[in-house]
Amino acid sequence: MxxxxxxxxxxxxxxxxxxxxxxxxxxxxxxxxxxxxxxxxxxxxxxxxxxxxxxxxxxxxxxxxxxxxxxxxxxxxxxxxxxxxxxxxxxxxxxxxxxxxxxxxxxxxxxxxxxxxxxxxxxxxxxxxxxxxxxxxxxxxxxxxxxxxxxxxxxxxxxxxxxxxSAEDVFEESLDTIEKMLDSTLEMKKMFSESYGDDKAETMVRSMIEGTLGDVVSAYQKFAEMKYRSLSENEVRVNDFQIVEKGSELFKKITSYGYDKWLNDSELKKMNLYFQRRHVIEHNNGIVDQKYIDKSEDSSYSIGQRIIVKIDDAYDLLRIIKKLANGLNEV
Ligand SMILES: [Zn+2]
Ligand SMILES: [Zn+2]
Structure with missing residues (x-):
C-alpha cells in the first residue's frame, strides 16, 4: 500500500x-x-x-x-x-x-x-x-x-x-500420421457409414486416400528443401522438389548422388507417376489431360478419365519416400 x-x-x-x-x-x-x-x-x-x-x-x-x-x-x-x-x-x-x-x-x-x-x-x-x-x-x-x-x-x-x-522430426511425424490414417481406413469407413450412410462414407474415404498422396508429396517437398539448404547455399524453392527429375538433379549437383542411388528404376517411375497423379488431383480435379499423359507416361488412362487412387498406391508412395529420405539423411 x-x-x-x-x-x-x-x-x-x-x-x-x-x-x-x-x-x-x-x-x-x-x-x-x-x-x-x-x-x-x-x-x-x-x-x-x-x-x-x-x-x-x-x-x-x-x-x-x-x-x-x-x-x-x-x-x-x-x-x-x-x-x-x-x-x-x-x-x-x-x-x-x-x-x-x-x-x-x-x-x-x-x-x-x-x-x-x-x-x-x-x-x-x-x-x-x-x-x-x-x-x-x-x-x-x-x-x-x-x-x-x-x-x-x-x-x-x-x-x-x-x-x-527440426525438419526431420516433423517429416517423420507427418509420414507416421499418414500411415496411421491409412491403417484406420476400414474403421473410419464403418464410422462414416453409421453416421452418413454407405454412399457418403465411400466418397469420404476415397477423398481421404486421394488426399494422402498430396500429404506425402508436400511433406517430402518440405523435407527435401530443408535437406538441400542444410547442404548447400544455392537458392532453392520448395516447389523444385515437386518434380522428381528436377529434385534428383539438384541433389546430384551438390552431393554427386541422384535419387537413383537409393531407388531402383521401377521405384523412380512409380514415384514420378504418383507425383504426377497428385498434381492432376490437386490442380485439375483428378481429370486426366494431355500434359499428365506426357509427363507420367501412364498408358492406363485416356484424356478425360478420372484418376483413381487405391490405398495400396498410397502405401507404395509412402514406402518409396521413406526409402529415399533415409538415403538422403545419410548424405
Ligand atoms: Zn529450444
Ligand atoms: Zn500458436
Missing amino acids: DVVIDKNTYERRKEMISIPIKLKLDEKGYLDRECPNEQCLYKFKINMEDWENNVSDKEVHCPMCGHIDTSDKWWTQEQLEEMRNIAQNYAMSYLDKELNKSFKKLEKCSNKFIKIKYNPGKKITFINNPIGQSKEWNLDIKCKECGTRYSVIGSAYFCPCCGYN
Missing part, C-alpha cells in the same frame, strides 16, 4: 492491491500454456524450471504456429478464468471489510434523533486456491538446441524457448 500526498492539503490514499496467486504444477512439474494468437490458441505444457530459467521474457514461441510473444501472454483460458475468480473473491472480501469499518464509524455518530445499527451479513472470506493444471500429456519433447522440456498433444513444430524446428 502506498500513500500519495496531494499538492493540496488533504491526503489521498492510493492503494495497490496485489493478490498472491500460486500456480500448482502437474505431477511432472509442467505448467499449462496457451498460444495468444487468436487463429491458433494451441495448448501445450512446459517444464516449470525451464520456463523460469531458460525462457526469455521477451520471446516465447508457439510450438504449433510459431507465433512469438512476450512471456506474460501465455495464460490458458482456464487459468485466466480461475484468476478472475480469485480476484473477484479477493475484491469481495476487501469491500466487505471496508464496508464494516465505515458502518461501524456511522454507528458511533448515532444520537437521540438518528440510530444507526449495522448488522454485517455473512462474512465473505478470501480463499486463494492454487490454480491447478490439466492432466499430464504423453508426448514429452526435449529441444535438441536448448534442452527445454515441453509436452504436447499431437505434434509440435517449434521449441517454445528458442523456436528451433
Whole structure:
C-alpha cells in the first residue's frame, strides 16, 4: 500500500492491491500454456524450471504456429478464468471489510434523533486456491538446441524457448500420421457409414486416400528443401522438389548422388507417376489431360478419365519416400 500526498492539503490514499496467486504444477512439474494468437490458441505444457530459467521474457514461441510473444501472454483460458475468480473473491472480501469499518464509524455518530445499527451479513472470506493444471500429456519433447522440456498433444513444430524446428522430426511425424490414417481406413469407413450412410462414407474415404498422396508429396517437398539448404547455399524453392527429375538433379549437383542411388528404376517411375497423379488431383480435379499423359507416361488412362487412387498406391508412395529420405539423411 502506498500513500500519495496531494499538492493540496488533504491526503489521498492510493492503494495497490496485489493478490498472491500460486500456480500448482502437474505431477511432472509442467505448467499449462496457451498460444495468444487468436487463429491458433494451441495448448501445450512446459517444464516449470525451464520456463523460469531458460525462457526469455521477451520471446516465447508457439510450438504449433510459431507465433512469438512476450512471456506474460501465455495464460490458458482456464487459468485466466480461475484468476478472475480469485480476484473477484479477493475484491469481495476487501469491500466487505471496508464496508464494516465505515458502518461501524456511522454507528458511533448515532444520537437521540438518528440510530444507526449495522448488522454485517455473512462474512465473505478470501480463499486463494492454487490454480491447478490439466492432466499430464504423453508426448514429452526435449529441444535438441536448448534442452527445454515441453509436452504436447499431437505434434509440435517449434521449441517454445528458442523456436528451433527440426525438419526431420516433423517429416517423420507427418509420414507416421499418414500411415496411421491409412491403417484406420476400414474403421473410419464403418464410422462414416453409421453416421452418413454407405454412399457418403465411400466418397469420404476415397477423398481421404486421394488426399494422402498430396500429404506425402508436400511433406517430402518440405523435407527435401530443408535437406538441400542444410547442404548447400544455392537458392532453392520448395516447389523444385515437386518434380522428381528436377529434385534428383539438384541433389546430384551438390552431393554427386541422384535419387537413383537409393531407388531402383521401377521405384523412380512409380514415384514420378504418383507425383504426377497428385498434381492432376490437386490442380485439375483428378481429370486426366494431355500434359499428365506426357509427363507420367501412364498408358492406363485416356484424356478425360478420372484418376483413381487405391490405398495400396498410397502405401507404395509412402514406402518409396521413406526409402529415399533415409538415403538422403545419410548424405
Ligand atoms: Zn500458436
Ligand atoms: Zn529450444
